[in-house]
Amino acid sequence: MNKLQKAKKAYESINIPKNLNQVIENACARNRYKKENKKYVPAFVGTLAATFAVFVALINVNPSFSRAVENIPILGEVAKIFTFTEYHEESDTNLIDVRIPAIANTGNSDLENRINYEIRAKMNEIIEEAKQRAKEYQKAVLETGGSLEDYHPIVINMDYEIKYSDNKIISFVITKSETLASAYTEQYFYNIDIQNGKELNLRDVLGENFKQLADEQITKQIEERKKNSDNSFFDEEMGGFSGIKNEYQDFYIDKQGNVVIVYPKYTIAPGYMGIQEFSIAHFI
Amino acid sequence: MLWVLTRTEEILIEYIKKNQKKLYKVAYSYANDEEAALDIMQEAITKSLENISQIKNENYITTWFYRILINEGLQYIRKNKRIIECPLTENERDFSLDVENRIEYLDAYSVIQNLKPKVRTIIILRYFENMKIDEIAKILKVNTNTVKSRLYKGLQELKECFERREKNE
Structure with missing residues (x-):
């Protein structure tokens, strides 16, 4: 053998x-x-x-x-x-x-x-x-x-x-x-x-342009986070971020009144990256 | 609230359940630790079910699941580099081998474990899981020539390591 x-x-x-x-x-x-x-x-x-x-x-x-x-x-x-x-x-x-x-x-x-x-x-x-x-x-x-x-x-x-x-x-x-x-x-x-x-949904707090606004911000912030080599995100074909689906995406409003979109663990990045939050804009 | 499985979900879940031992070994080959291997399995299943709507062609499900599983494995290695650099010293009991062959077999296995993760993946899929080159290419989303050259490189490296070990013995 x-x-x-x-x-x-x-x-x-x-x-x-x-x-x-x-x-x-x-x-x-x-x-x-x-x-x-x-x-x-x-x-x-x-x-x-x-x-x-x-x-x-x-x-x-x-x-x-x-x-x-x-x-x-x-x-x-x-x-x-x-x-x-x-x-x-x-x-x-x-x-x-x-x-x-x-x-x-x-x-x-x-x-x-x-x-x-x-x-x-x-x-x-x-x-x-x-x-x-x-x-x-x-x-x-x-x-x-x-x-x-x-x-x-x-x-x-x-x-x-x-x-x-x-x-x-x-x-x-x-x-x-x-x-x-x-x-x-x-x-x-x-x-x-x-x-x-x-x-409230995202349309209510960000206006008619909510999708464009959110997509731009999230894409930008993912790129920013990727600069640190410890961070990694799934690419699109692996189910990574490819634009928010609709106005019912999970979000909250922070103390300053900013709309923050939240992606749970595993959804757009490997488990070790944890929950991913993206501050989009001040709510209307 | 009734929840009905879609056909693709059904196929995927059945495939995973039927092949769980096989898939677990793949996961273990990255983790070298029982609990971590289970975590990798769990994450791969969660991820695949969450993103199953991407699957348009049923024939593609198993390839796709393998890809996710391997990605989770590689991810794990990246994250835990320091921890798993010296495998097989403490986890001998994760293998059921006869006492007489034990050291020899584990030693050979540990040489493979010392290959770079990407090369190792191809060796494992080709020789341990008996997959064809073009199957591996589909899973890893690279062309067949890339698989061949990585496989060749891996085998060369293995040969050298095996020879070096023999000399030392």
Whole structure:
């Protein structure tokens, strides 16, 4: 046997980890779940009835989910607008820490109810799915000969950050992370016009030329970042940046009032580059 | 909310599940570490499913997935250069080889691991995965002559390394 054949034997003998199948299943399922959310966002107003049903169903189906809810106003300027729901849950499958924002005192209680339901329903659903994944993962560990001691509970964390708030507009992001094969983070952006009771999209904040404006800025900033050799982005055929898709692209408004477009990890650059943010222009 | 798989998604997922062991070994050849290899697999799957709408021709799916997987692998090497320069000392247990052949086989494998990642990729695809030159060319998006010349260069280099090792022994 020559050396190349010996090397090949070594290559062929590479052990297959017990959880390979599980990691693959999760990766496939995770994408499905992402996709559902994408469909979900633009249908903000129309799905109220549906989301309400989901929310109620969740509470009924899973009594542990309707736990003590605390409303603690945050101090300072934003106190007028924001409250949040907080809870903590521990089991041998998962540790859950959640803070979900809600808006209040805007003078438009219809709007508040609608938005708060929407946010709650969506976040409840996301957490339920994360719990389900944790359960499946635990099952896989046990079935492949692991003991309960081998299993570390999955940590599911949800928190929010207020990016911008005045008496007309609020912008905030909800971040969910769960530790599974590797830490996995997802963000949900909300930009709400309080006066007109509508969710803002890029056309609303950047004007009719939003696409040209955003594409130019993002392309320029990617080129700028590429100058540092530690940074890399996918090229276009690998699924890299090729222009924003439409006005429903994720964004938030920063403290200075700039519109910032956000690309999650893996979308336009390799995982190690993390979340990519691009400040486009001051909102109109 | 019902979510229906598109046909291309179905084909891709089935392909990945069926060939998971094979694909994992490719990932491992870049990572030399179990956990990192799993991460590479996971990122490749996420990426491919997210961008699957780009695929117009079903026959192209497997080639395309390989390309993404290899890119993730190369990316990993670039990012972790220092960590993986001395492979196979601590991860012997990631291989199931007989005791009698162990050292010899791993030694031969480590010579391949010391090739430049791009050259190594071609050696692995050609000799370990038994792919044809034009298949490799499609995956790497280069022409067949480039594959041939890199392969030739890789083999020359390997020969020299193997000879050098023998002399030292």
